[in-house]
Amino acid sequence: MALDPATTSTTFDRYIEELRALWKDSNDANLPFKVKAAMERMLASTSPDDPWMAEIIRDAQPSRELYRDPEYGFIQMGHVHPQGHGNLPHDHGPCWVVYGAYQGLTEISLYERTDDGKNAEKADLHTREVHKLGPGVVYPYLTGQIHSTHAAETPAVVFRFLSADLNKILRRRYNAETGEVSLIEPQP
Numbered sequence: 001m002a003l004d005p006a007t008t009s010t011t012f013d014r015y016i017e018e019l020r021a022l023w024k025d026s027n028d029a030n031l032p033f034k035v036k037a038a039m040e041r042m043l044a045s046t047s048p049d050d051p052w053m054a055e056i057i058r059d060a061q062p063s064r065e066l067y068r069d070p071e072y073g074f075i076q077m078g079h080v081h082p083q084g085h086g087n088l089p090h091d092h093g094p095c096w097v098v099y100g101a102y103q104g105l106t107e108i109s110l111y112e113r114t115d116d117g118k119n120a121e122k123a124d125l126h127t128r129e130v131h132k133l134g135p136g137v138v139y140p141y142l143t144g145q146i147h148s149t150h151a152a153e154t155p156a157v158v159f160r161f162l163s164a165d166l167n168k169i170l171r172r173r174y175n176a177e178t179g180e181v182s183l184i185e186p187q188p
């Protein structure tokens with residue numbers, strides 16, 4: 001559910017305006033890092049009492065679409081993750097995302113494949129790095145980067161920017177223990 005326009009504050013509106021301005025040059029290789037900077041500014045300038053942020057925190061929905069751009073197709077998601085929330089390692093196919101935390105602590109593990117990548121059904125994953133996303137911390141995750149998320153201190157209020165609708169693309173999920181690779185098919 002999108003945010004109620006009546007309660008959308010200027011910090012969210014300004015952020016979306018910034019994203020739209022950035023998207024005019026959508027071939028810019030630095031776009032994920034520019035979105036990161038814009039999200040950092042948005043997080044730093046928003047008070048938990050600002051009506052739009054207060055609504056997200058109060059409703060505590062695990063996942064909601066806050067904004068979908070009618071022209072460029074990018075999406076801004078908002079998440080409030082409870083204790084124990086996490087997912088298996090996955091990639092986002094040809095898309096990239098930007099994760100930023102507002103409250104709580106979310107750990108995002110990054111993996112590298114230690115096999116030759118030739119077997120489509122099996123992958124050997126090795127944890128390369130763990131990003132700790134406390135309040136105001138934002139990281140981009142680029143095309144093909146395998147990662148998983150874990151809500152370490154909750155409720156974890158997380159903003160997730162998607163360069164395109166992930167439900168419309170083929171992605172991969174990985175079982176780090178068995179190496180099994182499963183496909184996440186696009187939704188019709």
Ligand SMILES: [Fe+2]
Pocket residue numbers: 090092097147
């Ligand atoms: Fe992800």
